[in-house]
Amino acid sequence: MTATTVGRPLTIEEYAPLARARLPEATWHYFEGGAGTESTVEANRAAFRRVRIRPRVLSDVSHCDTSTTILGEPASAPLGVAPMAYHELACEEGEVATVRAAGELRVPTVVGIFASRSFERIAEHATGPVWLQLYWLHRRGVLERVVRRAEDAGFRALVLTVDTPRLGRRLREARHGFHLPPHITAPNLDGEVTGFLHEHEDGSSALSRHADAFIDPSLNWSDLDWLRSRTRLPIVLKGVLSAADAARAADLGVDALIVSNHGGRQLDGASATLDALPDVVRAVAGRCPVFLDGGVRGGTDVLKALAAGARAVFVGRPVLWGLAAAGEAGARDVLTLLRDELEDAMALAGCPSLDSLTPDLLDRGAAAVAPAASYDESPEGRR
Numbered sequence: 001m002t003a004t005t006v007g008r009p010l011t012i013e014e015y016a017p018l019a020r021a022r023l024p025e026a027t028w029h030y031f032e033g034g035a036g037t038e039s040t041v042e043a044n045r046a047a048f049r050r051v052r053i054r055p056r057v058l059s060d061v062s063h064c065d066t067s068t069t070i071l072g073e074p075a076s077a078p079l080g081v082a083p084m085a086y087h088e089l090a091c092e093e094g095e096v097a098t099v100r101a102a103g104e105l106r107v108p109t110v111v112g113i114f115a116s117r118s119f120e121r122i123a124e125h126a127t128g129p130v131w132l133q134l135y136w137l138h139r140r141g142v143l144e145r146v147v148r149r150a151e152d153a154g155f156r157a158l159v160l161t162v163d164t165p166r167l168g169r170r171l172r173e174a175r176h177g178f179h180l181p182p183h184i185t186a187p188n189l190d191g192e193v194t195g196f197l198h199e200h201e202d203g204s205s206a207l208s209r210h211a212d213a214f215i216d217p218s219l220n221w222s223d224l225d226w227l228r229s230r231t232r233l234p235i236v237l238k239g240v241l242s243a244a245d246a247a248r249a250a251d252l253g254v255d256a257l258i259v260s261n262h263g264g265r266q267l268d269g270a271s272a273t274l275d276a277l278p279d280v281v282r283a284v285a286g287r288c289p290v291f292l293d294g295g296v297r298g299g300t301d302v303l304k305a306l307a308a309g310a311r312a313v314f315v316g317r318p319v320l321w322g323l324a325a326a327g328e329a330g331a332r333d334v335l336t337l338l339r340d341e342l343e344d345a346m347a348l349a350g351c352p353s354l355d356s357l358t359p360d361l362l363d364r365g366a367a368a369v370a371p372a373a374s375y376d377e378s379p380e381g382r383r
């Protein structure tokens, strides 16, 4: 992939060099890096490259409709912004810029518990659905207050990240002694869990020290009851790759799953998300929607994930690239490119509607993906 030197980026990946040019080196490596050898970062992309499409023909594609519903709310495309800590690292307006961009496309934004703007301020600017991502904090009282505040501010769902009992070994962060500049904070945590963040130490990441101190690795299935009893919002589990875990989560009545390996930032060697998706979809058997994130960089990636059974996909790093390159307009452009490319891919694959994205569209992978077990969002289909 080569970068354009003039004009507006024509692909999402062309935003990466523009972002890099504007970011401090250590921040760039924090965004881009994965755990260990980064084999899972690469695997996410390789899986999308490997699976190919068998287009249908003669199917009248004069109108291709990317619109859908995500957790019951209308969206202009089956897309959302994955939770990422501290958007202010990418641009001054932080998460405010992100929700405004996503709102224009009417797609959900998952705001991180480590957001750099208050939930109330984010909600004030949001024109699309906003969900809140949670880490399982040792301090359950803080967690409870966070949930209450997000509910009061009008957030629509909770996303509990389950792949992070501790942070993965992010070697790039350690090498660059990554830490937050003093003006960037986590205002939703009342200063209660922000120790270490700003302390530079060679050979270690401040974020990793911070996570180790505040994230409770004892999180287990029985804790889901605690969360359920404290919220009326839908609960989404993020970071599921195993069919057995997916089946158990569906048995327990979670409202959705995100097949994710945290963008390759947690267990190095974890499966690519597109490879894990079919087994998860099969195990869930239509009991809740299944989403995917990790390595989505273009419209054909979205098409492949949906054909393999995802209800929608979430995008991580590319949104930060857009924010870093051009603030709100950049994030909006990244999401718009993705939606436009999906529409284009649907036309050329002979699929005028998202319903027509079925496993038989996928070439070699067709045998491995689930039969039509995708989730039905119609009132009759929802529990």
Ligand SMILES: Cc1cc2nc3c(=O)[nH]c(=O)nc-3n(C[C@H](O)[C@H](O)[C@H](O)COP(=O)(O)O)c2cc1C
Pocket: 030, 031, 032, 044, 082, 083, 084, 085, 112, 113, 114, 133, 161, 238, 260, 261, 262, 263, 264, 265, 293, 294, 295, 296, 314, 315, 316, 317, 318
């Ligand atoms: C800089 C950065 C920060 C992230 N912070 C969080 C976080 O706070 N909580 C979380 O659940 N996932 C976090 N993630 C993971 C993303 O939600 C998502 O799983 C991943 O980025 C998707 O892969 P992609 O970047 O290839 O699209 C982060 C990812 C990045 C790149």
Ligand SMILES: CCCCC(=O)C(=O)O
Pocket: 085, 114, 207, 210, 211, 262, 265
């Ligand atoms: C303690 C913040 C962790 C952010 C995160 O999840 C990531 O960088 O991947």
